[in-house]
Amino acid sequence: MEATGDELILRSVSYQAAKNGTTMPVLEVVDLEVAFRSSTGMVPAVRKANFTVYPGQTIAIVGESGSGKSTAAAAVIGLLPGTGKVVGGRILFQGHDITELSKKQYVELRGSHIGMVPQDPMSNLNPVWKIGFQVKEALTANNLAKGREKERVVELLEEAGLPDAARRAKQYPHEFSGGMRQRALIAMGFAGEPKLLIADEPTSALDVTVQRRILDHLNNLTEKSDTSVLFITHDLGLAAERASHLVVMHRGRVVESGPALDILKQPKHPYTQRLVAAAPSLASHRIQAALDRGETSDELLTHGMADPDEYEEIIRASHLTKIFDVRGAKGDAKKLKAVDDVSFTLRRGTTLALVGESGSGKSTVANIILNLIDPTEGKVFYQGTDLSTLNKRELFDMRAKLQVVFQNPYGSLDPMFSVYRCIEEPLLVHHIGSRKEREERVASLLDAVALPRSAMRRYPGELSGGQRQRVAIARALALKPEIIVLDEAVSALDVLVQEQILQLLAEIQHSSHLTYLFITHDLAVVRQMADEIVVMQSGRVVETGTVDDIFDNPREAYTRDLIEAIPGRTIPLWTGE
Template sequence: MGHRHGDEPLLELKDLCVSFTSSTGTVEAVRNVNLTIYPGQSVAIVGESGSGKSTTAMAVIGLLPGTGKVTGGEILYKGKDISKLSSREMEAYRGSEIGLVPQDPMSNLNPVWRIGTQIKESLKANNIATGAEADKRVAELLEEAGLPDAERRAKQYPHEFSGGMRQRALIGMGLAARPNLLIADEPTSALDVTVQKQILDHLGTLASDLGNAVLFITHDLGLAAERAEHLVVMHRGRIVESGPSLDILRHPQHPYTQRLVKAAPSLASARIRSAQEQGIETAELLSHSAEKIPDEEVIRVENLTKVFDIRGAKGSKKKFKAVDDVTFGLRKGTTLALVGESGSGKSTVANMILNLLDPTSGKVYYKGTDLSTLNRRELFEMRRKLQVVFQNPYGSLDPMYSIYRCIEEPLKVHKVGNRKERENRVAELLDMVAMPRSTMRRYTNELSGGQRQRIAVARALALNPEVIVLDEAVSALDVLVQNQILQLMADLQDELDLSYLFITHDLAVVRQTADEIVVMKQGQIVESGTADEIFAGAKEAYTRDLIDSVPGLGIELGATI
């Protein structure tokens, strides 16, 4: 898909600088960025939160948030500098020349309008079609975006759509005016891998059919390399490296890019895979080896079933089986990954193990004790042994509590030690998760996501538990941070002989962490085995699909990085 020389660039950024002003002064979010995109080309900007990647994209489409301003350089679109245009003048470009697929489908759709109406508005705004012609076009766009039964779908509201369907509707809107350049800002970060793959495949096909250029903004190197021919790596507002995708993955020059390539879970999985194919001893690649899986089970789940009553049409009662006859065991000191897409029932299983939900039938045993036979007092004691770290470090820590109180709380509730002893224990826990002791006096809103997740881990460790349930515990974090937390969890597991139940939809992470894997689909277990068995020879098409959807897993890296 190379451009013919003699083609004019579609978009050229020359020494672009973007700043935000705050009460404390000016923050340079983007510094001297240079970037060229030719017609029909796909380019990805990769970087972590705060690297300036989204700011760059928003500057191009003239939608900088808050006090953001282009303070230097040019944004040339088809040769014309559009960075100085007024917002009225920019409207001529937005949608019809430059389309946007925003990051979060929930906040970018109006909850009280039907999906069809929202797409129709974007057609009207770009003077493409009105009236009956527009209705027909709406259905076409939805079909094009991979939503079957489009006419009925157009009459539905956003809450009736799944995350993947909403994202498709947004892609339909982004492409409604057939823009020459489509900016996709983390278009799939909130979605399951299989849905993500469909959506990216779909974007790719549309781009090649319509000949539009695509600018991807993402923090996932594997995804970027698989979907874009050209990569630009941003770090702290600057471009540190750019070039053809595979060159960058195979021979990263800048130390930051090298760190990213090393940390990307999908690429780590690719390394493990190529090493195994070459018969290289993978012990140094995989910290877990099959010999050390012991027989002793800390948790045993037998024939677990959960049925929810849901209201069907006209108030008729329907039953929904969220978990259907699930049986597995978590062995002491190991990590079991419970994998599946949204709606597979994996979190419901976790909640029954944590005793937050009662099973409809079936049993949960902790070291041979049936949890349903315990009285309240015994359950309370039991709680000390089972702790949990949730997905969202923002929601699980109380912003009104200092970090000290957050970590101390479980100790107080379980009446452990006196004040002095508790203080020592909190200090010790902060050491364990590699946070400075001075953090005690701070509040959660002063910490980054990765730091909050460390505090959540410290809090989970406060009572010396034996089992920790990690519910999507790293999926909201950047790769480098994710990598640090996983490393921390692995070290703590070895040191304290912890058993982990890891609930996730991200198989790349599972490859790095799990000893055993249980795959769930629609409430049932479709496959289980050791990590090596499942990655080497998954029997079920569903599991193979999940593995094949991991972005960047198929990229040949060579085992030297």
């Protein structure tokens, strides 16, 4: 369950009492320093870090990518990459310094004493092994449940909240949803009944409602077993909701630590203040506070909350239905209705957000709008023209008007192409401009997305995630489109980078009068970005309205569940005053 402010205060008081009493910490990190070997010598990654975890306590380490939070956690569990090394300080686990353990001793420590739930379940589960076998491996490694491994595997999966665990244990990872795979990793993390569990971004790839269920269950398991948790995340709102104590890291250093409520209400370090201000999970608080102060919509982060009725129709989806032919578990042919009678209107110069959990049909609708797949029934109209009546040449020209920015900026950019070639490519495909004119266009696009012109000579692998997404946006703008489909375009980014990209999108929309179709499961970002919202569930539209109508007066229980699942929404915070 979500922790209220009062509950967090009580937790902080009890742990402070434990600290002042005789309770021994489960984990105490003292002046920890970690460095990585490079061709130029040792490069510091963690500098003089200090934090303490008591029995049953949840501590969250927060910070953006590169802050050192995951490196510090990896040092605790002895899983630093080959070039990484603890070069200073101490890591005390139950009073014993573990920094000098041998590999064999660390193997004995992991699992049975310190467990871990990693970030990406698909990367951390073997695709060719059944789920049950992989959970059984965790038991075997810790010499547990001898003679009754099969029964214990089912028990662990059930305890992790996986329904029909006996059957599911016989399935492979690709047969599981993201949430189910994460539950399997939780079962593996708890197999050795550890005293300390490290949860490294355990839900960052999940929808908010699935995220809440997973974290609620993780909380129940840790309370039941009195397991301490070291929670690693870049989402300050999520951290504050789930932990009693926050440790904020920036460029390898702990810049601030203390009770979660204290840091949210009165962040002292400028970096912490930036995190609080940027956290999308706390966006509702910021927007409401701004409105309470009498600020207009234009003074907020984006143009949002304008009256959409003032704008002309540019796209109309009319009774869209899409049915896919799929194979059942026994190889039999089945029909899957992914989209079921969906209708909405997208107005010029506004942002419409299509929201819903994975499998709701929102991305399928976006693909229909982009002419990437044909609807089984229904039509899409662009400025009143039925797209199904266009010939191939007309559709090709039409695609220049509709561009897309995908979720994974690295996956959507050819790693063999320079930044210049990535952005120039759509101009070449549509035979636009001379070589010199294309060079000038690419340079102006880099200016528009706030990247230096020197970046055009670099390759995607040399850029950060935020820089790659700026390149993807520049490429989408190359053909001067009227509509951009943003398919989870910021969900893979850290909160500070995410805020920068949202601000950039808002500025470009304002200057170019662009129209956005925003596909996302993250209602916290929608609150900042959208004018209108279409809520989808199981292929159908369950609710539509302006962003204020949906957030202030949601009519459907499903919509209320999505909003209530936004982490940190019940926690008071610093307003910058």
